[in-house]
Amino acid sequence: MRKLSRPLLSAMRKNSYIIPPRQTKSSTMKKSCNSIKAILSLWIIICLFSGIGLQAQGNPLSVDPEGLKIRVAAGQFVLAPDLETNLEKINSMLDEAHSLGVELIVFPELGLTGYPPSDYESIDYIKQDRTEEALKHLQKKALKLDMAIAIGAGWKDDAGIWWNRAFFIDENGELLEYYDKIQQTSHERKFFKDGERLPAFEWKGIQLGMLICMDMRYPELWRIMRKQEVSLMLHLAAAYGGSVWKVPVLEGTMRANAASNGFHIISCNNAGPTPMMISAIYNNRGMILAKANYAVEQLILQDIIVGEPTGFVEFQDNVYQLENNASE
Structure with a gap:
């Protein structure tokens, strides 16, 4: 294999003659998933601390x-x-x-x-x-x-x-x-x-x-x-x-x-x-x-x-009068 001269290497670096490694379909999908996860994580953090996305x-x-x-x-x-x-x-x-x-x-x-x-x-x-x-x-x-x-x-x-x-x-x-x-x-x-x-x-x-x-x-x-x-x-x-x-x-x-x-x-x-x-x-x-x-x-x-209040609101009015009847 012919060795490249220093001037040629410098020129290649200067002009960004860099060929990216070939990616398979699975590696591309994996990177896409990681990017999506990162974006979602960042969005959640922003929401928690600034309220963005919660005010629509x-x-x-x-x-x-x-x-x-x-x-x-x-x-x-x-x-x-x-x-x-x-x-x-x-x-x-x-x-x-x-x-x-x-x-x-x-x-x-x-x-x-x-x-x-x-x-x-x-x-x-x-x-x-x-x-x-x-x-x-x-x-x-x-x-x-x-x-x-x-x-x-x-x-x-x-x-x-x-x-x-x-x-x-x-x-x-x-x-x-x-x-x-x-x-x-x-x-x-x-x-x-x-x-x-x-x-x-x-x-x-x-x-x-x-x-x-x-x-x-x-x-x-x-x-x-x-x-x-x-x-x-x-x-x-x-x-x-x-x-x-x-x-x-x-x-x-x-x-x-x-x-x-x-x-x-x-x-x-x-x-x-x-x-x-x-x-x-x-x-x-x-x-x-x-x-x-x-x-x-x-x-x-x-x-x-x-509207009307909702939720689990069936009250036991005598709750404060109850005594502890647990067996000793």
Whole structure:
């Protein structure tokens, strides 16, 4: 065999005169399969961490046979320690949601006033008169945009007691209902009194309920809502500044709450820093229909059809009275 000279070899390399090895049909198919697997794996990873592919409108998993079809949203943003900054973000997201045809939007826990346990040693920074003005502004905004709004705020009642409160304003600008957080953390109890009621209320012919952040850890609260025939739950959260390992755990908790009680859930969390859960919309089978990116200020939306609650919901009302009858 004639040896190639160095100049010729250099010229061949320079001009990419490389003949690929001959491939058999089986090797080609094997490479194609590997490529497909790699693409699918990458897509799954992207979906888990960014929500891409989970926000398509009209996902069939969101549809009940009959019910109210509505476009819902969650407005995830970073809470500021002052009302004006938060209100500016809320107004911007409301305008964006309106342009997309949203009928009901949920914002984070204490989204209007900020989260005092993280930002201040005293709750005195919350000015009640300004909070009341901002709430009235949102009522007018809801009427103007024909959109229902769920928003959280630190609220002082006429007796001077502070509450971690979630408000529901309907599309007519009416303050339809409120809920005070029951299962608070120890540092929250330095500022707010524990809630004393679990109201369910009617909106557009369906039953709604509201819970706040840590309430999600207590199944009995969700079950009480289910027994009041709630079919759509609104969950406002400010779970941030903690451990990232909680993200999949709390996602699983929310999926279980939805599936175990047969209702849809719109869950909106603070965007950070270091969120412990991600804003998402769940259907009554516990599937995620839309999911925000991690630690990003973002609006997510989804079309859902909300009918009667579904799922395994045959209750044994005497379960808490049962004694342990196991033989010793």
